[in-house]
Amino acid sequence: MNNNFITFEGSDGAGKTTVLKRVFETLDTITEQPSILTREPGGNRISEMIRNVILDRNNREMDAKTEALLYAAARRQHLVETILPALADGKMVLSDRYLDSSLAYQGGGRQIGCQAVYEMNQFATDGLMPGLTIYFDVPVAVGLQRIAEHRSVADTDRLDVETRAFHQRVHDTYEQLVQKYPDRMVRVDATQPVEQVYESVMTILRNYLNRSDR
Template identity: 55%
Template sequence: MPKPIFISFEGPEGAGKTSVLEALISELKTKLGDNLVTTREPGGNPISEVIRSILQPEEDNGMDKRTEALLYTAARRQHLVENIKPALDQNKIVISDRYVDSSLAYQGGGRGLGIDNIWEINQFAIDGLLPDMTIYLDVPVEIGLARVNENRQGKIDRLDKESISFHQKVRETYLKLQSEFSDRIKIVDATQPLNKVIDDTRILINQILEDKS
């Protein structure tokens, strides 16, 4: 019987997560069929998608940073109970575009709320469920934001428009998490050509699939 596997993808703005995921999910669906479940945060179900629309407007909506952290956590809880956990209970492979590390990086680091504080409120939401592997695509802030401005016109939201300092804190927090939890969080150099980033990511996914088979 296949074993459940939970993989999350993380990265700062402009790291190329969408492009890498699109390429590899197409391959994996051919290989795994209905055994593969793909989803995203915030989102994945009606309640979480409504929260997403509140959290990710194009312009600043004056949201308090603690409110923001709590809304991301609420969306994550609904995502977990409605999407992730049922799929894992059916021994499926779940790939999520973002999970708890995003809150640690963006709200804990970027917003300055503290990693420990954000971890504590998210523990209530995720009840100890962490990915088997988190793939972190890393790119320097200047390169990432230049990619956003060049490639995502019309889709730029309020997080994309935050200060350089905010984005630097986000990346620093991701790197700190990767250093502390290197057994779970695997880093891929996203400054490489896209095909190389996809190849490196494919190797990591195949590794966890083989290890869990």
């Protein structure tokens, strides 16, 4: 666990990425610590190339375990090239998704099993976990409605167009993770207006950064 490593998680349509960009832009109002904003899968050239393969809607025949392995490979490159150097420089790393996404989407959504996905990623991450994970909670129906209303066909990826049952399994697995890791994961009600979600996240970050045990 690294206390300067903070991740943001949530089902598709939770609004996580929109809020995270604004949080990063205003982070200097609550801390002087330098920071970087990154994402998974992606964050550097090789990981972004893997991302394109995973999310390409034309790759419908991709096996579930192949998908999980590709996410782990992208995560490994993201760590060694982007996250670990930033942490070594004393920077705070804000990442849009990390291991919890694989547990929810491949472990739960693809029904591979969380334990199998977790063990696979131990090799990829050398056990590195964030000190804080902010989970954007939104009902499946709301998330899918937002995707339908705000994303064009060209902007939807291979996971966006999965079945409702798939997305429900993803959501249910996130709920299990929040219960399993209460010391690390903090829930935010993402059904609120964007401004309120943003303020909630900033309050969580402010409290976390002010903790004496960091």
